[in-house]
Amino acid sequence: MREITYAEALREGLRQAMTADPSVFAIGEDIGVYGGAFGVTAGLLNEFGAERIIDTPISEAGIAGACVGAALTGMRPVGEIQFMDFVTLTMEQIVLQAAKVRFMFGGKASVPMVLRTPSGSGTGAAAQHSESLENWFVHVPGLKVVMPSSAYDAKGLLLAAIDDNNPVIFVEHKLLYKTKGHVPEEMYRVPLSQTNVVREGKHVTVVATSVMVSRAVQAAEELAKEGIELEVIDPRTLKPLDDAPIIESVKKTGRALVVHEAVEMGGFGGEIVARIAGSEAFDYLEAPVRRLAGLDIPIPYNRELEYHTVPQVENIVREARKLARGEY
Amino acid sequence: MFANGQLQPEVIRRYHEVIESLGPEFLKAMLQDMHTIRAFEERAEQLYGLGKVHGTMHLSIGQEATAVGASNALQDGDYLLNHHRGHGHCLAWGSDVNRMMAEFVGKETGYCRGRGGSMHIADVDSNNLGANGIVAGGVPIAVGVGLSIKMRKTQQVCMVIFGDGAANEGAFHESLNMASIWKLPVIYLCENNQYAMSMPVQKAFTIENISTRATAYNIPGVTVDGNDPLAVYLAVQEAAERARRGDGPSLIESKTYRYKGHSKSDRQAYRTRDEVNEWMEQRDPIMRFSALLTTAGVVSEDEANGMRDQAIKIIDDAVAFSDASPAPDVSSLLEGVYA
Ligand SMILES: Cc1ncc(C[n+]2csc(CCOP(=O)(O)OP(=O)(O)O)c2C)c(N)n1
């Protein structure tokens, strides 16, 4: 099968959605002639014109508001916030408007919008361009939160998110844009709220999101040489969460490690741990459920400091090995 | 001031007075600083090319006059809120080039101990409250600094520098209005370099001059030639006097041009090479100021030519300093989050 990058997969998904449905359009900063800060929309201006690939001034609250208003009135906007850090400037429109309008209006309106945004560190962009803020949105009823970890999921989840009649926060990762994977040419969907078992294994369940999924798979490959088999699970949609495959897996392995880049305290990992602890999997646990996540500090600029701020393959190997050997 | 490379006689007359009042030493230092800024930026780009810099950078080559004109119009004790394209402003403010270079390459001896990098250089001891990674991030902070000055009853002023792009963030409008209603000692300096990343000002505004937005907040608004350090100097000086008198904020738009791409990876598909060349050849701020000062007899041709070499030497020394500096130790990773 054909291999393309995560960025190309997103572009193809967006292109297909825009071709199939005239109500779909894209709006954001530098998404036209520049092609988006990470190149996701490159070339789409030529294909669809400036009325459907809309370059905006630097006005994030305006972009979010424009998406809400257009979505309320029959369009399916796909907004781009250039770096996830800048969602902080959209919070009122997303949290107090997009998320709540349907409920407040007694179910009589809907906000079918997608807000795409790149998260994460690893590029030396320092503290104001490296945030992983997905869990802020997980805390808001009315929103859906999606985090694709592969090129295949990126396209399929984007198309499903565009189809969805709710506001979807679509969290991409800077380090994934250039990674390649098999991506079918047709317009397929990866359904929202469908957790994916990425790799099967019987000793430790590793629940990972976004860029941590491939790191967990690499860790699994290394530990397999020692006879330790990790089961790597990617929720893909953080909210609403399909937790059944996670609970099933922990019933099998009796051990669980949750890995994400965002800061540990108050992060999504806490939710996964709580789901496991509050489920029938509790009786099967043979070890404490552990988390491995970003340190409780802003992302530093210096390359080595940055590297040590978030989980790397060797950290996952070490933690999972400790769990498997009962050395926690 | 310059038409087809020729200095117009009336310009020399217009500037005669201000040149007299500033004196040769001051003017020479301004020109030297412009050279130093350019040399810093050129070396920054080179170091980036050599893979010595992690992350990104925003170069201000072509915009040196705004930085030097603005900072020189203020006094010790005044405050600076800088933006992402801020190396020049930081140098013009008088910050130490060695520590800037060290920060740029992520060393422990850098202004931010290697934690901030190019986009976050701050020199708090000299009231340089830092560059900012967030477009318009510093603009509302200026309200707080202005309030603090007023409450502490000092004679300080706060200059906040931001780009044309920042003027389209909501925070810009809230900030100008608050500073206006409370008559805060704030100088809003909008460095209009014609583009916000790929967005030309012609597409992001329907007004000719961003300074006209001052009208909505009932404060003075002026547009100056941002490639002329004296024009910037005079405008900032007037705004500072007004602020110190207690008459409130001003908005100054300084029209200039960025020669390099927005950041490290920019194909510049949104503009033509001809446009860039025209600015470089016809309106280069260093070339113009150098010609003005030599024509006015303030510096000799030899002195003017030597300034570039001097700048390169300053930067060589800064690179030697940063090369010899230690990297931050990983064991210190958790430091500095809480007071
Ligand atoms: C809130 C926010 N939105 C977007 C960005 C990304 N970004 C960084 S600089 C920039 C362009 C800024 O343009 P302008 O204010 O004119 O300053 P210039 O870069 O031209 O100096 C953009 C879009 C950002 N850093 N912060």
Ligand SMILES: [Mg+2]
């Ligand atoms: Mg600009």
